[in-house]
Amino acid sequence: MQPLNTITSKTVVLPVENVDTDQIIPARFLKATSKVGLGSKLFADWRFDAEGKPKPDFILNRPEAAGATILVAGDNFGCGSSREHAPWSLTDYGFRAVISTSIADIFRNNSLKNGLIPVVVDPATHAKLLAAPGATVTISVEDKTVTLPDGSQVSFPIDPFARYCLLQGVDELEFLLSQDKEIAAFEARQSR
Amino acid sequence: MKPRTMFEKIWEAHLVRPATADTPAILYVDLHLVHEVTSPQAFTWLRERGLKVRRPERTVATMDHSTPTTPRGRDGKIPVLDSAAAAQIATLEKNCADFGIELHKLGSEGQGIVHVIGPEMGLTQPGEVIVCGDSHTSTHGAFGALAFGIGTSEVSHVLATQSLLQQPPKTLAVTVEGQLRPGVTAKDIILAVIARLGIGGGTGHVIEYRGSAIRALSMEERMTVCNMSIEAGARAGMIAPDETTFEYLKGRPRAPQGAAWDKAVAAWRQLPSDPGATFDREEKFDASTLEPMITYGTNPGMGMAISADIPAAANATAQKALSYMGLTGEKRLLGHKVDVVFIGSCTNSRLSDLRAAATVFKGRKVADGVRALIVPGSQRIKKAAEAEGLDRVFTEAGAEWREAGCSMCIAMNGDQLKPGQYAVSTSNRNFEGRQGAGGRTFLASPLTAAAAAVTGRVTDARDLI
Numbered sequence: 001m002q003p004l005n006t007i008t009s010k011t012v013v014l015p016v017e018n019v020d021t022d023q024i025i026p027a028r029f030l031k032a033t034s035k036v037g038l039g040s041k042l043f044a045d046w047r048f049d050a051e052g053k054p055k056p057d058f059i060l061n062r063p064e065a066a067g068a069t070i071l072v073a074g075d076n077f078g079c080g081s082s083r084e085h086a087p088w089s090l091t092d093y094g095f096r097a098v099i100s101t102s103i104a105d106i107f108r109n110n111s112l113k114n115g116l117i118p119v120v121v122d123p124a125t126h127a128k129l130l131a132a133p134g135a136t137v138t139i140s141v142e143d144k145t146v147t148l149p150d151g152s153q154v155s156f157p158i159d160p161f162a163r164y165c166l167l168q169g170v171d172e173l174e175f176l177l178s179q180d181k182e183i184a185a186f187e188a189r190q191s192r
Numbered sequence: 193m194k195p196r197t198m199f200e201k202i203w204e205a206h207l208v209r210p211a212t213a214d215t216p217a218i219l220y221v222d223l224h225l226v227h228e229v230t231s232p233q234a235f236t237w238l239r240e241r242g243l244k245v246r247r248p249e250r251t252v253a254t255m256d257h258s259t260p261t262t263p264r265g266r267d268g269k270i271p272v273l274d275s276a277a278a279a280q281i282a283t284l285e286k287n288c289a290d291f292g293i294e295l296h297k298l299g300s301e302g303q304g305i306v307h308v309i310g311p312e313m314g315l316t317q318p319g320e321v322i323v324c325g326d327s328h329t330s331t332h333g334a335f336g337a338l339a340f341g342i343g344t345s346e347v348s349h350v351l352a353t354q355s356l357l358q359q360p361p362k363t364l365a366v367t368v369e370g371q372l373r374p375g376v377t378a379k380d381i382i383l384a385v386i387a388r389l390g391i392g393g394g395t396g397h398v399i400e401y402r403g404s405a406i407r408a409l410s411m412e413e414r415m416t417v418c419n420m421s422i423e424a425g426a427r428a429g430m431i432a433p434d435e436t437t438f439e440y441l442k443g444r445p446r447a448p449q450g451a452a453w454d455k456a457v458a459a460w461r462q463l464p465s466d467p468g469a470t471f472d473r474e475e476k477f478d479a480s481t482l483e484p485m486i487t488y489g490t491n492p493g494m495g496m497a498i499s500a501d502i503p504a505a506a507n508a509t510a511q512k513a514l515s516y517m518g519l520t521g522e523k524r525l526l527g528h529k530v531d532v533v534f535i536g537s538c539t540n541s542r543l544s545d546l547r548a549a550a551t552v553f554k555g556r557k558v559a560d561g562v563r564a565l566i567v568p569g570s571q572r573i574k575k576a577a578e579a580e581g582l583d584r585v586f587t588e589a590g591a592e593w594r595e596a597g598c599s600m601c602i603a604m605n606g607d608q609l610k611p612g613q614y615a616v617s618t619s620n621r622n623f624e625g626r627q628g629a630g631g632r633t634f635l636a637s638p639l640t641a642a643a644a645a646v647t648g649r650v651t652d653a654r655d656l657i
Binding site: 022079 | 209
């Protein structure tokens with residue numbers, strides 16, 4: 001994983017609450033055995049019609065969304081299925097952060113393991129961001145802050161270890177593997 | 193000693209290392225269930241790093257999500273026509289063979305939905321930590337286990353280390369007292385709970401379901417309740433083990449036997465939350481006032497009593513949901529046209545669900561223009577249902593009797609709605625397109641689903657039974 005600290009980007013606003021992972025990537029695209037190329041299926045049923053043509057009204061198909069790496073979405077983003085294909089499709093498409101007032105547990109965990117920063121902000125900040133699509137914001141993992149276009153800053157919660165992993169570009173599996181002795185000791189205790 | 197909840201007891205008993213200021217807790221996993229859709233990348237990463245599966249004997253695999261449920265051919269095999277699904281199935285077979293993992297493959301007698309076969313074999317036991325790359329892993333909490341869904345990265349962590357990094361969740365007591373009225377089922381309890389909590393209301397929490405109405409449920413009914421905990425955003429749902437639990441488990445092939453059984457039961461009796469244990473939050477329900485429930489929107493929290501009026505849209509998201517469902521301007525669901533009925537999924541595909549549905553189908557016919565699929569949760573359930581003639585009740589009514597799998601709950605296996613179709617489904621999710629692009633889902637109990645099949649309309653099953 002690449003180290004990730006600061007992201008500055010304009011936002012894409014998807015003002016829908018409870019966006020579930022079936023919307024982020026429909027189940028029929030989960031037959032892949034790798035994670036490559038899933039960005040082309042991101043929000044497939046909102047993005048494309050039955051013939052596969054882009055729906056012009058959907059935000060990701062609009063010219064102003066091009067190049068944005070920060071997604072601002074409604075409350076409870078990423079609920080439902082545990083499919084890690086959801087953050088895989090978002091990152092493959094180019095997103096590096098999702099901002100909402102709450103983010104579902106499994107999706108948040110999966111995101112942190114894939115360099116996608118889950119950012120939970122207060123309702124007032126969220127309302128400002130929803131009202132200003134395309135606003136340029138900066139997210140700092142190091143400082144745990146979001147900086148808005150007016151210069152105001154809000155902090156967001158992030159698990160210290162997940163933050164360390166993002167900043168250093170290391171993955172949790174390395175750490176778990178380094179705990180082999182402790183795991184073996186636990187197994188010995190449990191089998192007694 | 194401070195009174196502890198069941199969650200705290202299981203959590204503490206599985207700490208390889210408690211959380212520190214800098215690192216999350218390391219939690220040991222007793223049972224890792226694996227299926228074909230969320231595991232291939234994890235095995236690839238193990239190979240890339242030259243890692244082995246740490247405890248293959250604690251890992252059990254099956255295939256359920258992308259497998260077809262079409263009837264067997266003359267050769268007794270279930271044909272897989274979709275080349276991507278066939279590749280995924282072959283990948284799991286190779287991964288299990290290479291890494292020494294027990295696999296219940298398509299067509300074998302032990303195959304079925306991962307959350308159905310674990311309990312069926314007696315693998316799911318009180319006090320265990322159980323994980324699977326599937327959000328409905330919460331099902332296993334019905335036995336007094338801590339069971340939750342994980343992503344594919346975490347699947348690789350458990351394969352390689354039998355452990356996970358975890359932040360402790362909060363606890364939520366959902367207390368359901370009183371007696372259900374006839375025709376009101378476990379599915380109606382959980383749909384009512386989710387309707388009150390909302391789809392994100394349990395986020396960050398593990399639910400413990402308690403109270404006289406929960407204790408009165410059979411194990412299969414308890415699994416239905418715990419299964420849908422994730423639909424309120426909760427990672428896990430659990431129910432204290434009791435005589436009902438022990439009776440279900442006793443004699444199952446993978447349950448402890450002989451002296452080990454007595455020892456295990458003695459330990460399991462220590463698991464229920466201590467008197468005076470505190471939860472971060474509690475929600476109380478009166479079972480005696482519950483009605484058969486049905487969902488009207490595009491998330492499982494959008495549920496209501498079947499005879500109620502459809503709630504007016506309170507915001508743009510709710511408006512979008514009603515519009516997707518084609519219900520803008522509709523007053524009620526009762527009497528609404530239905531195209532497809534799906535009885536199955538890890539929520540409601542067990543023998544008692546099939547028996548309940550059969551009470552409605554018996555002596556009736558599936559309504560003209562309605563397609564009804566009955567999909568048993570496992571090959572063993574299929575066999576048991578056939579032994580008592582349930583398959584004939586369904587087929588004589590004009591319903592389809594299928595092979596075991598996730599089927600139309602996830603619609604990645606050939607079983608799916610056509611755009612615009614309405615389904616009454618016993619599954620767990622009514623998200624846009626969940627049962628097929630453009631399809632529209634009303635979630636309900638097996639009784640309500642069967643009633644819709646024979647009338648072609650959303651119907652209160654109590655009028656038929």
